[in-house]
Amino acid sequence: MPSPAPADPSTRLRSSPIAATGLSRATLNDLSRVTESLQMLAPTWSVWVLMTLAPQPLRYTEVKSKLTLLADGQLHPKLGKLVDAGLVERKEHGHRHVTYGLTRRGVDLIPVLSVLAGWGDTHLEKPLARNKATGELEPQPVAVAQNIEDTIALISPRHSTPLVWALRARGPASAKALAAEVMPTYNLSRVYPPLRRVIDDGLVAVTPSGEFQLSTSGRELAPAYQALSAWATGRPLTEAHPLWGRTLTSPQTRPGPWLTTQSRLSAPPAEPAKTPGTAWRAGDLFSHRMPARPLPIPAAGGPRR
Template sequence: MATTGLPRSTPADVSRVTESLEMIAPRWSAWILMTLSAQPLRYAEIKPRLPWLKDGTLHPKLGKLTDAGLVERTEIAPGHVTYGLTGRGADLMPVLTVIAAWGEAHLEKPLVRNKATGELERATQVAPAQNIEDTLALLGPRHATPLLWALKARGASSAKALAAEAMPGYRLSNVYPQLDRLVEDGLVRKDGIVFELTANGQALAPVYRALSVWAAGRPLADADTHPLWGQTPSPAQARSGPWLTTPSRLPAPAAPAAPAAAPALSTHAPATTWKAGDLFSHQIPARPLSLPSAGGPRR
């Protein structure tokens, strides 16, 4: 068997991380989880906090997050049901903080209109939930994480080698669209027939090591010991290269004022919470569009 730079535990590690991304990457999942991070809420309390969600969208998404073990549905009394984070969902909150930080540092800020001058200018910051969702849109596609993982382990590699490592059982031709999307997303560069991680791709180290320990059920404090992503990127890797972009956004309704806090009804205390003002921070007067399924510019 050919040897690679991947640690022996990597296949299971990548599989767990990929499955975790499948849970949290679907659109609006991050917004819902963060909305529930402070306390359990009734459906009628959640919906006004996410006013742009279409009718009929929230309930199935809550159901999927419940099935994934991240949200718990509690029937207090007939007709009185609350939704809150499970212990597993609460443990995810610090991981989402790491993902939000990567998005804030590496994704291009959207254009917003200055109320005073009427001119379009770059936002200074983006709401944490939006940074999380936009980052997950880059990592969530089926083969994105295995390919990035293989490039981290192998260094500069050919498409053939990457296909064998990250997409066994697929034809070689199937790897090229996946790599092209990662190149367009700014996480991978191509030099002739060789592919390698960009500085932005290398800087995913904190994100992947945080996802890895959470997926394995280990504390976030163990993240720095990850055998592949544990090394902290150099300052040049941490912030260099062009900003990654996503599609422009459409106007969204302003976030409503948060209702008075109710007593927590769950026995699981979230490890990290966001106030409503944090969730919709900086009042960006825009909402995300559906991201392309195969490459294209980002934010």
């Protein structure tokens, strides 16, 4: 019996968590890989686990001790899903001696996460705290893993990234045109809720004529999408993307508290800035004391978290 023909990518997208689009086939395939990558990273705590394992492989109890806010019984299934995704490797060294570490694919993802962290650090709102010396409210640093997860939370919903890509490709557009591009199998009215979402999230703005266009924050997602696309296809991050251009020559980490604890406490005295292009050190990952529970983030301008 002859084997069935491979499924059309657009058909697969219509049954996937990501919407089908009216974009070109090459862009559609690229978008599909990026959105699938975002879905893989989107579950809460996935990034925290990956960053915890970035310096070196760890035993289960060692990972758990570094992620104390993760409820009992949640770490094991999250590690299992990351193993299934090919990002984490589980190694048995002997009786009751198992370690978890990043695979080659997981290691290659770390520079991409660094680009996402940079966008979140620049564009997302930050918690405010009153300066004891001046009495002024000042933005406080946010954990790098939280910046990454909050960035992914903005661009991973079903139609958010397809809308941003469509606006990047065509420029300002009407709701009708966007519906034809991003949701060709839906009624026109279905495009408005996801449009309102990307507007509320600060990625899209409304022009005086009533059309929609990318905001500054939306346009500056270019390095993030370029890096995600390059990683998803196994290309170098320095290779230019046909839609989003070129990312950083060498993915950089930003000066700041590179930690994987969900801290909202005031930062310790500033340390010398890290050399651009260098990865965070193991000692930087947990440079803050962990609060008893996550603290709320008050609005301080910029796209919401």
